[in-house]
Amino acid sequence: MPRGRDDSRGSPTGEFDYVIVGAGTSGSILANRLSEDGSTVCVLEAGPRDLNPLIHIPAGYIKNIYSKTLTWNFSSTPSPYTDNRSFSLPQGRVLGGSSSINGLNYVRGQRSDYDGWAQRGNAGWSYRDVLPYFKRSEMRIGPGDDRVRGRSGELPITDLDWKHPICEAFIQGAEQLGIPRNPDYNSGDQGGSGYFQRTIKNGFRYSAARAFLSKARKRKNVDIRTDSQAARIVFEGRRALGISYWKGGATGRFEYVHARREVILTAGALNTPKLMQMSGIGPADVIQAIGVPLVHELPGVGNNLRDHYGVRMVARLKNIRTINNMVQGPPLLLEMMRWAIGRPNLLAVSPSLVSLFWKSDPALDIPDLEYVFTPASFREGVVGLLDKFPGMTLGVWQTRPESLGYVKARSADPFEKPEIQPNYFSHEIDRRALLGGMRAGLKMLQTKPLQPWLQAVTAPAPDLRSDDELLGWARAKGITVYHMIGSARMAPQTDRQAVVDNELRVYGLEGLRVCDASVMPSMPSGNTNAPTMMIAEKAADMIRGRKLEPIDA
Numbered sequence: 001m002p003r004g005r006d007d008s009r010g011s012p013t014g015e016f017d018y019v020i021v022g023a024g025t026s027g028s029i030l031a032n033r034l035s036e037d038g039s040t041v042c043v044l045e046a047g048p049r050d051l052n053p054l055i056h057i058p059a060g061y062i063k064n065i066y067s068k069t070l071t072w073n074f075s076s077t078p079s080p081y082t083d084n085r086s087f088s089l090p091q092g093r094v095l096g097g098s099s100s101i102n103g104l105n106y107v108r109g110q111r112s113d114y115d116g117w118a119q120r121g122n123a124g125w126s127y128r129d130v131l132p133y134f135k136r137s138e139m140r141i142g143p144g145d146d147r148v149r150g151r152s153g154e155l156p157i158t159d160l161d162w163k164h165p166i167c168e169a170f171i172q173g174a175e176q177l178g179i180p181r182n183p184d185y186n187s188g189d190q191g192g193s194g195y196f197q198r199t200i201k202n203g204f205r206y207s208a209a210r211a212f213l214s215k216a217r218k219r220k221n222v223d224i225r226t227d228s229q230a231a232r233i234v235f236e237g238r239r240a241l242g243i244s245y246w247k248g249g250a251t252g253r254f255e256y257v258h259a260r261r262e263v264i265l266t267a268g269a270l271n272t273p274k275l276m277q278m279s280g281i282g283p284a285d286v287i288q289a290i291g292v293p294l295v296h297e298l299p300g301v302g303n304n305l306r307d308h309y310g311v312r313m314v315a316r317l318k319n320i321r322t323i324n325n326m327v328q329g330p331p332l333l334l335e336m337m338r339w340a341i342g343r344p345n346l347l348a349v350s351p352s353l354v355s356l357f358w359k360s361d362p363a364l365d366i367p368d369l370e371y372v373f374t375p376a377s378f379r380e381g382v383v384g385l386l387d388k389f390p391g392m393t394l395g396v397w398q399t400r401p402e403s404l405g406y407v408k409a410r411s412a413d414p415f416e417k418p419e420i421q422p423n424y425f426s427h428e429i430d431r432r433a434l435l436g437g438m439r440a441g442l443k444m445l446q447t448k449p450l451q452p453w454l455q456a457v458t459a460p461a462p463d464l465r466s467d468d469e470l471l472g473w474a475r476a477k478g479i480t481v482y483h484m485i486g487s488a489r490m491a492p493q494t495d496r497q498a499v500v501d502n503e504l505r506v507y508g509l510e511g512l513r514v515c516d517a518s519v520m521p522s523m524p525s526g527n528t529n530a531p532t533m534m535i536a537e538k539a540a541d542m543i544r545g546r547k548l549e550p551i552d553a
Ligand SMILES: Cc1cc2nc3c(=O)[nH]c(=O)nc-3n(C[C@H](O)[C@H](O)[C@H](O)COP(=O)(O)OP(=O)(O)OC[C@H]3O[C@@H](n4cnc5c(N)ncnc54)[C@H](O)[C@@H]3O)c2cc1C
Pocket: 021, 022, 023, 024, 025, 026, 027, 044, 045, 046, 047, 065, 090, 091, 092, 093, 094, 095, 096, 097, 098, 099, 101, 102, 103, 104, 105, 106, 107, 228, 229, 230, 231, 266, 267, 268, 269, 271, 272, 275, 481, 482, 483, 484, 516, 517, 518, 527, 528, 529, 530, 532
């Protein structure tokens, strides 16, 4: 019988109060919080344990995002808006999920992101409501206003300790363009530039698994099952009863775990909608096409997928050593030694060092662009290899994209990859914003403080400066920023695309919630790990019938 069409549930392997599918950013937090009071929790994770040392050394990022074993190896369907290119879309497939392979930058977004979620009918998700949940996870090490920053959570957030003159010159140059320094872009007031805050402490990456799951793992009431890939949510009528899954891959054992209270989906914005569709929840045509019985029609499952789409502008430098020259050959040994003795070093930095949030149009009242700056540059057309000469890179993306994509299961086989169409750059607003971002970025790369070292801007090439040329370059060279969200959208039931209510319960069904990046109603203005953590923290309280007091700050 083909995989996934097997009507049996699989061999029973016990029952728990909660069954969580996916031990990534959100699943790790939920496992930790839900087991605090003695409730029993089973966590199913398709990937392996996080034993690979490159997960834990921040510089390992550059290898692991291309790992065949630690990611899902997904790629996008080509689209004419991005010159019919297919994008590699890595998602973590290991304990910690994408937080084990991500770029380590901690960014909460803007006050108006969450106020916007509430205004669109999602009561309880305004900035004042979500702020206590951002704070609860966080162990901020460094300056910050304690009204908005957490000090006693599980996740260390540190400042960059490795400095480079080009970074300072870039920030000074931005100041000369009227973009102020911002001492804390996570304070609720995002505009300006400064250094990224990172999920790194003492030279090590703090994935959600390291920060949260490691605590849950020590409890007897928690069972973490790796190499266990959910194949189907099992229903009795409209109630989710448990999960059928493959232990040990496609040739392994087919098993079933029962949930006494709830099944919680935290498989990420690509796998959660795929699992729902394979379980008969989603758009009727998609369910019919994959040949599984329709359990509940929800047209929004898999739709409303958003991601950030950005470009990397590059300049060649002279008379200075940049990261390019410091991590190739013998200088790398020096950095390794510095890492080993706990001195500031290049193995313990996030891939992007300087942050800058600004506006694509001066008429806007809040930033709509995120810039990431690093004194390093990649070889043109070569994945993951740095230039041999000194260089600097300024990436930019529009923070709140309007382009909408989708995810569709291609069959009922859990091991078949889904069709993913992000539709990057398909919306005019996105193209206008990125054009403004490129124009401002080119100025930022050529300010007076950078002149002593600047040789030439090499990408986009100097002969590409008209609107059409820059947009053409962005279409041809743009990249994913790996921030998939929105494919199981939280919205009031009056919205035809709504998948979950404001307590993250799946509409029309019982005992089933989605608590990961899929539920975001719109893109927060920044990277998505911190907002996903906030969602999981809040979900844990909703499930337990608790609530932290809102904070007015
Ligand atoms: C390369 C990369 C770089 C990034 N950089 C940053 C950054 O610098 N800062 C930032 O804030 N954000 C960043 N992000 C985004 C951020 O990491 C994600 O938004 C966040 O981790 C999403 O959390 P999640 O819980 O929704 O999903 P994930 O963390 O991806 O977790 C999903 C988990 O579910 C498991 N799973 C999936 N399907 C199944 C199944 N059927 N059965 C069992 N288990 C399953 C997966 O293996 C995975 O472990 C980056 C992401 C990537 C991929």
